[in-house]
Amino acid sequence: MDTNLAPATPKTRFFRRPAVMLFLVLSMVLGMGAYTFADARGLSYLSNDPKACVNCHVMNDNYDSWQKSSHHAVASCNDCHVPHDLLGKYLAKAKHGWRHSKAFTTGDYHDPIQVHPESRREIQDNCLRCHGKLTDAIAGHAKLGKTDEVNCIRCHATVGHGGR
Amino acid sequence: NIKKHQVEATVTNYDLVKVDEKTADPAEWGKNHPRQYDSYKRTVDMERTRYGGSEADPKKPDTTYSKIEEDPRLVTMWKGYAFAVDFREERGHAYMLQDQKDTERQKVVKQPGACLHCHASTTTVYRAEGIKAGAPGDGTEDLCSAAGKEQLMKGFDKVCSMPYADAAAMAKHPVACIDCHDPKSMALRVTRPGFLDGIAVLAKSSEPTPALPSVEKWRKGDRKRDYDPNVDASRQEMRSFVCGQCHVEYYFKGDAKRLTYPWHKGVKVENILSYYDEPVFKDGKPYKDFAHKISGAPALKAQHPEFELWSQGVHARAGVACADCHMPYVREGAMKVSDHQVRSPMLMIDKACQTCHRASEAEMKARCELIQDRTKALMDRALNGLCDLIKDIEAAQADGAGDEELAKARDFQRQAQFRIDFINAENSMGFHAPQEAARILGEACDFARQGQVELAKKHAAKPALPKPEVKAP
Amino acid sequence: NIKKHQVEATVTNYDLVKVDEKTADPAEWGKNHPRQYDSYKRTVDMERTRYGGSEADPKKPDTTYSKIEEDPRLVTMWKGYAFAVDFREERGHAYMLQDQKDTERQKVVKQPGACLHCHASTTTVYRAEGIKAGAPGDGTEDLCSAAGKEQLMKGFDKVCSMPYADAAAMAKHPVACIDCHDPKSMALRVTRPGFLDGIAVLAKSSEPTPALPSVEKWRKGDRKRDYDPNVDASRQEMRSFVCGQCHVEYYFKGDAKRLTYPWHKGVKVENILSYYDEPVFKDGKPYKDFAHKISGAPALKAQHPEFELWSQGVHARAGVACADCHMPYVREGAMKVSDHQVRSPMLMIDKACQTCHRASEAEMKARCELIQDRTKALMDRALNGLCDLIKDIEAAQADGAGDEELAKARDFQRQAQFRIDFINAENSMGFHAPQEAARILGEACDFARQGQVELAKKHAAKPALPKPEVKAP
């Protein structure tokens, strides 16, 4: 199995461009997503309250397992699932929101729900945001040589969602 | 508490001394990386587990306990080969050079310099010898440069065919930082010619390698150059490849005693056997390690195929590397570092297993030992069969049976014996690939007993010697 | 669409009709739980996987393909027993009653009513018969009440010893809701006397049961009453126990043909064998299912020991239940419901495996099939050995060897054959416990060949018949 992380750069950077964000937000508001998304309380994606996520029952399992995890007292959904540079944050929320609305409207998504490769990247960045110092020694030296970095959730699969 | 960690964490690696391609001494590297060096030195510690770890031999405290004394069937299996004289439990990396020098196997056979490949820090030794043998450069070049590689390979060839004592005289350290790390970046790298050659021939074979994604990727490319782990492998793969440098089956090829990993057809036991079974000699006979002293069978000896067996297990397929279990991360103050006290994971289940597995320590230990107990029971069964076969061949010989008549039975012995030895020499007692280990031993039972049937049907008019080890079911 | 989901999410179960202890018809229950009922009915679907699933026999489309036609060695193994006449791939629950009636095995042997236990909805049948046989109450009582239990057990005894046709005439449905669910709470429950008895004797044995924590807990208690799954088991255990009601090894005890699960010494293959090997008959002979027609060996037949093999695997130890893989939760509109189309997980890898395993579907399939391929190869090897042994006994008999001379070889056959059959009859081709399956087959190879050696050494003066199946290694 390929346990490597998707490389950080091109795609994520693409979405961080203002023009792209504008496009996404616009299409979200204007497109077919508009009604369904708002109605489905999809805008809760813009909130930081974990309860906002369980506005959608399909997030129930993930919410429950988060509550059973070691992190439920120290990190909520968006601490892990959304980038934390200011621009990136709203861009990602817009993008996730778009993807969410599309998935929810069409009902066409993988069961069980799986993280998208870019979301993995965001999660990883967030692990490092909080634990970067601690893991500097294990992540750091590799950057000089091989470019692929340590994938935290390869070992810590259950930190965000217990009982798996 | 979190605050404190964060402050400490600002100092991670020190850059106190400069290490380069000529710095073999781990103490030097240790100045920059004291935590790793400290744990590296602790490989002198000994502690036994049910099937692993290590412990001193009470009768000979400077060595570990003898496996052939524990199980005399091993002596029967290896009769005629140096292993029947001395074979012990292996222990930490710190001892590798000493234990190789001290083994009685050195006394009964003149060993070649090829042995050194896996028992010492040979990177700088090979390069220096390579330069003496005419390779360009002065040994300061990057190992992966053209000059660096040429030095390494020329030196390797030269050292392989030296007498062991001459080679060993050049070695100063057991496996050291420079053998696994690039001094410039500290990134992992493979420095062992045996593995560089071996993995390249494996890549050329047609055997699928789901546990090694970069090999499969290379196969899909243009194949204009050989597969090179230092170029092609992912970091995660390197966490196993650095161990695969030594923890593998090998033989010495030809008169030059070139160390060779028999992966030309794949790394499964039958791939390796079918490589060894090729009629390489003029008389149409295949390679053998020794002629069995009791039965005359053209026998093979397997050695520590950890890398090969691991690659057949579900851990490997799931991307779990040797270092994940044998060098888990430990928290040292404000940092997480890799535990360089390479040892049995059963001595550190919390770190080695429990990050991935949510079960209790006792449960993880029980799962591991259940796998090992099953393997051991099946190995006992197979060994009984093998010893019975050897006895029957012996009796048939005593009765005057000739080589031609015995050829088939001896081949059955070769087949059964290599399989048993593959799992016996492998050091996880089946844990690295539980079903595969059981499959191999099951086949061994079948071959050993088939050998007996074959003989009995030919020669059984006379009842055989007493057979103490056949048990009624 | 989302609107709909949100509405649906609020209504989970409907309470349209009242179901009670007398409601055998699943259609009635289905009114309250239409989703579960819909999927339950889909067990009529057929789709083949590499080693499982099901498919109609082109030559006989109202049955599935014949396993004895696919592999004639099975006929050799079962010579003298009804299975040599007809043995087919099993299929969905919807067919259980029909397939039991239609099998040719019904024609060659007069089968008892005991057969019905696992091929129909018998809960109400047993209770009604129990009342006729004098048990108190009218069948409306809670099954777990004293009266309910007495009805069930009395009826069970009675039906077991009936002729099959009489018993089957009373059955209206294949396994139905009432056989696994409490009509009041929909909680899972065990309704099968065979399992209630079997798990109680297992609890009394001394064999560790790490996969069944509630059994180990009961053992630590005062043991004043028998272990009772409906009282002691956890919900997660019940998700396997409802399947263990039928997917188990069994035999019919004595003249009353009482259905019995041979778990008195544990559920491992050797525990079961040692139970069967007890000298229960006056002449000191043990139980046998049949006298092998070619060799005269006192043979045993194993049947679908899924529960037993599963319990030896790492999934079971990790608390993974049959229902987790065979009845995974599926999203139905806004709800998650258990898929009642019980079938091969290979037909729904996403739901069956990926909730727990993060690998791709293709990778999960490959992992499963690799395990199965290894098991199959070892089974082929063991079957070859067994057929060779049977041939050798046949030849020895032809040469005039008597029962006493053949006793040992026949016992080897019994031992090897039961082990092969244990894995052959088990329907996951080793997946439920990969290493355990390989271990069992490895032992079978050893026993079969030992039987040959034993014979050859005694009788081999004369060369045996041609042996088409022994292959050189």
Ligand SMILES: [Ca+2]
């Ligand atoms: Ca050791």
Ligand SMILES: [Ca+2]
């Ligand atoms: Ca089937």
